[in-house]
Amino acid sequence: AETRWCSCDLHFSGCGDPRDLFVGFKRARVCCPIPRQALGRGLRRIGFEFIHRSRMSSLEEPLGLGDLPKLSINRLGRFCQSACRSTADDRSTGNYTPSNSGNNQTLFHSTSHSWHLQGQYTDSSCNGVDMEFRTLPQKVSWDLPRFVKVVEVGPRDGLQNEKNIVPTSVKIELIHKLVASGLSVVEATSFVSPRWVPQLADAKDVLEGIQHAPNVRFPVLTPNLRGFEAAVAAGAKEVAVFASASESFSKSNINCTIEESLARYRDVTSAAKKHGIRIRGYVSCVVGCPVEGAVHPSKVAYVAKELYDMGCVEISLGDTIGVGTPGRVVPMLEAVMAVVPADKLAVHFHDTYGQALANILVSLQMGIGVVDSSVSGLGGCPYAKGATGNVATEDVVYMLHGLGIETNVDLGKLMDAGDYICKHLDRPSGSKTATALCRLTA
Structure with a gap:
């Protein structure tokens, strides 16, 4: 025919x-x-x-x-x-x-x-x-990546603020559901002092209870060498370190100056290299600080470059209090990308002012291919006033799929994971996508 x-x-x-x-x-x-x-x-x-x-x-x-x-x-x-x-x-x-x-x-x-x-x-x-x-508008530059890696931080960043202790079994089941949705990186927990973050006192048990799936990474936050050693003893294969671009926030969050924190992390990265363990770096307050206000892009670039030079294979840039807008994110990324390759960077936006998705989109247009998010929009930094509102993973995935970008994430299964933890916490989902789709299918 x-x-x-x-x-x-x-x-x-x-x-x-x-x-x-x-x-x-x-x-x-x-x-x-x-x-x-x-x-x-x-x-x-x-x-x-x-x-x-x-x-x-x-x-x-x-x-x-x-x-x-x-x-x-x-x-x-x-x-x-x-x-x-x-x-x-x-x-x-x-x-x-x-x-x-x-x-x-x-x-x-x-x-x-x-x-x-x-x-x-x-x-x-x-x-x-x-x-x-x-179609996508013709007057806009849609130079977007084909694939975006979504890093799920809900089990750690999402739950660390919860006042009521979440049972270890619930945390483990949440992680399993997130992995089942197709997420390849799930930040599992943090080896910090239980005095500072009691919600994550069961870090060892959580890590031991995870069924390690092939091609899935479970980084854990380690604030110092002691935390790193505890994580390694529990079987961690990847760790993360956490620095700030704001001097004041560094002192209030981890009780040391920026330079002191970087010195600590050099010890951690040195030990990690000996064990063959991958290291991820975080930079907080990349746009604004709850104490100092606006943070200059050069400060962010300096900390990111230090983390990169000491061996961090990926550096996540976090808008800790969610004050960023595309107009402020662009110069920050330009400064950082001048000293760290774009393929070594990730973005971590909070949605406090409703700007997270817009900031993610402009980051993608600038060449970023890794995005941090939290299932159902759970979490925020416990030491940053008004910082609640991690961008919801469901909303990020929905936007990426709408742009024709692959994620390997099944949105339906991801919503199941969000529904599971929200029911346990007895609260509605913080994801607009999950809320809307649940109404349509009810």
Whole structure:
């Protein structure tokens, strides 16, 4: 059978970026010979939101509204012939060329780009399906990574503030559920003095109770050499150290100056290298301090460079009190990236002022590929007033999937983990995504 364009006049405009691809169609009912799975895969890879009315999307796909056809139809109603006319004929622009191979026709972008496959068309028939396509704005630079590693900090950073002690068994089960969702890095606990953080006094038992899965890392926070030795004795394979870009916060949080903390961590990193243990570094107060106010980017860059030079393989930049905005995050990242490679950096934003997702997005656009978050938005720093509000992992994953970025995380299973811990804590989820989707599926 001959491969042909469908009767609904589906067109592809010749734009410079595949993710700016504009798909126009004259009819809401599409009846072209396009396999549903191939079309869905192709469009998701180039940043499209694809709503398939005939099939309920899994929760790991953003906006899984297959059970709400009315909403989809209403949106499709806005796509009229005049509004959706393609901007140019592809054959005249030359930006896209068809490549025929047997019964398949594949469109490739002719310019150099990391996103190649645009869509695949075969001769297999396709029943009428109501679909919605939506592009990313063309005037925005969407230079985003293909994959983002999500670092889950809920079991440590999320629970350390809880006044009522969470049973060890609950912590272990939470970690197992988080791993089951596809998260490859889960910060399990902290080997700090129980006097300072009593919630994490069971660090040894938690670490011993984790079923170590292949390709999953469980870093633990170690504030000094004693904590490091205790972590190693408990079986830790990765540790994290915690410095601050604010002198005042360093003194109030870990009772020492910045330079004193860095000296401590040199001892820890030296010992870790001897044991072959991976080290992750944190820098707190990268935008603002609850005591000093605004923190200059040069201070953040200095601490990050020191941690990098002493052997930290990844450095997480934390907006401890959540005061950052994209306008303040950009100069901070520019300063740090001048001295530390971008692929060695992560971002850790609190959502105190509702800016976390915006800050994460601009960080991704600047080349960051690792994001810290906490399931259900649990936690914050116990020594930073008003610092509650870790960005919810569910919200981060939903946004990333909506941008066509892979995470290997199943949003439905992640929501199950959040529901589990929230029920134990007897509180609603701090994730807007989880709250909204639970309402839709109730």
